[in-house]
Amino acid sequence: MVKKNDRIELNIVDMSADGSGIGKTIGQENSGMTFFVKDALVGDKIIAKVIKMKKTYGYARLMEMLESSPDRTEPKCPIHRQCGGCQIQALSYEKQLEYKQNKIRNNLMRIGGFDASQIHMDPVIGMQETYRYRNKAQFPIGRDKNGKLAAGFYAARTHVIIPVEDCYLGVPHNRKIISHILEWMERYHVEPYDEKSGTGFVRHVLIRYGFRSGQLMVCIILNGKSLPRSKELVDKLTRLKEMTSISINVNEQRNNVIMGNTVKTIWGSDYIEDWIGDVKFRISPLSFYQVNPVQTEVLYGKVLEFAQLSGKEIVWDLYCGIGTISLFLAQRAKKVYGIEIIPQAVEDARKNAEINGIGNAEFFVGEAEDVLEKLCGSDDMDVPPDKEENREWRPQVVVVDPPRKGCGEKLLAAILKVCPEKIVYVSCDSATLARDLKVLCAGGYEMVRGQGVDMFCQTVHVETVCLLSRKAQ
Numbered sequence: 001m002v003k004k005n006d007r008i009e010l011n012i013v014d015m016s017a018d019g020s021g022i023g024k025t026i027g028q029e030n031s032g033m034t035f036f037v038k039d040a041l042v043g044d045k046i047i048a049k050v051i052k053m054k055k056t057y058g059y060a061r062l063m064e065m066l067e068s069s070p071d072r073t074e075p076k077c078p079i080h081r082q083c084g085g086c087q088i089q090a091l092s093y094e095k096q097l098e099y100k101q102n103k104i105r106n107n108l109m110r111i112g113g114f115d116a117s118q119i120h121m122d123p124v125i126g127m128q129e130t131y132r133y134r135n136k137a138q139f140p141i142g143r144d145k146n147g148k149l150a151a152g153f154y155a156a157r158t159h160v161i162i163p164v165e166d167c168y169l170g171v172p173h174n175r176k177i178i179s180h181i182l183e184w185m186e187r188y189h190v191e192p193y194d195e196k197s198g199t200g201f202v203r204h205v206l207i208r209y210g211f212r213s214g215q216l217m218v219c220i221i222l223n224g225k226s227l228p229r230s231k232e233l234v235d236k237l238t239r240l241k242e243m244t245s246i247s248i249n250v251n252e253q254r255n256n257v258i259m260g261n262t263v264k265t266i267w268g269s270d271y272i273e274d275w276i277g278d279v280k281f282r283i284s285p286l287s288f289y290q291v292n293p294v295q296t297e298v299l300y301g302k303v304l305e306f307a308q309l310s311g312k313e314i315v316w317d318l319y320c321g322i323g324t325i326s327l328f329l330a331q332r333a334k335k336v337y338g339i340e341i342i343p344q345a346v347e348d349a350r351k352n353a354e355i356n357g358i359g360n361a362e363f364f365v366g367e368a369e370d371v372l373e374k375l376c377g378s379d380d381m382d383v384p385p386d387k388e389e390n391r392e393w394r395p396q397v398v399v400v401d402p403p404r405k406g407c408g409e410k411l412l413a414a415i416l417k418v419c420p421e422k423i424v425y426v427s428c429d430s431a432t433l434a435r436d437l438k439v440l441c442a443g444g445y446e447m448v449r450g451q452g453v454d455m456f457c458q459t460v461h462v463e464t465v466c467l468l469s470r471k472a473q
């Protein structure tokens, strides 16, 4: 019987949804037993050490490569295995795209209950530059194992930071900004936050870069309400000519949520700007903005293609963030209503409509499920809840773009109640997408098309857009 700490030989035959290799034991008395091994790829033959045993499978660590997979490529990042952010950096890009296509398809079949013949999907759309595509970086600040100030990531199950000189997914500016901040902390004895004791000051640094505008934003997340020696820090950071906005964010909670609710600008503008297609966007520190601007344009192009707007439609954009999809679609619709939970994001969305001269988009703050419930409260949707305003509410097209956990049941029920002709579902987690599509399809819709877009090269994540259409009664 295989047990913990045994060394075993494995053939890696498949890959799991989190990017681990799935191996089968060879040459043991119980050949064919399954093990999950991080950093192993399909086609590898390896020696691994068992780290955990379950009844019918186990977990093992890659120790030695006996034969390496033909799909391997040279990873750029020397610490990609430790970091774990890029789970499949060692896999050739072509195979990464294949892996993502299979992941979406498997989830739709296994979780969504769709038959292979019902799934119409072109291959995942990849990108040319598979590194340095991210416009956002978030670094925790702390101390490394020698007690030196550092920015990087937490070593697994510790409060120690593994320093990151340069993350290859991010822009080169990140490195300069981080080194300025660490120098400033060193010089003026500004303490990093200590997760364990809850003491110290600087928790995280958030950096955003507008790829088309060239504008930089830095937000320092503090366990405190104001920044000492802020002038000295501003002097350093404004040496970068692209610097546009420097702010602090107050987070005095003892949890692992990165940002608190309060932001104060300490230099420059409260936001940076960027473009998607012809639409200009204002982005504040607390607002969600897609991290891969090049592929965002491809993704929204698909949303537009799937929505097939003629200019007469009422569209709802649920989970609308700063109104990116809403404003993209408003150019081809009669009216777009967006709903979003973060008030600052809604403020940005309204401002974005204004600066682009888009008069047919309106935004509401709140939980999508609650706002919808109110709007759909009346059984006769054509009678607006507030008759004075006399808005036309009933949508022909509903777009949803929820966070990873997907749409709540209440929201799905509200969508089914208003019964739009089309639903365009944008998802960053194909497992919850599949779960939600099952509900919508049981409620009278059919999946017409799906399309994966790779917004997160080197990682196991993939964005998916699906078009659902109401079945004829």
Ligand code: SAH
Pocket (backbone or CB within 6 Å): 288, 289, 290, 318, 319, 320, 321, 322, 323, 324, 325, 339, 340, 341, 342, 345, 366, 367, 368, 369, 401, 402, 403
């Ligand atoms: N469509 C936007 C944002 C998508 S991200 C874009 O492409 O840029 C998901 C958004 O949903 C985030 O802005 C998040 O703040 C918001 N959100 C999360 N839970 C929500 C809820 N219950 N109701 C409304 N918005 C929510």
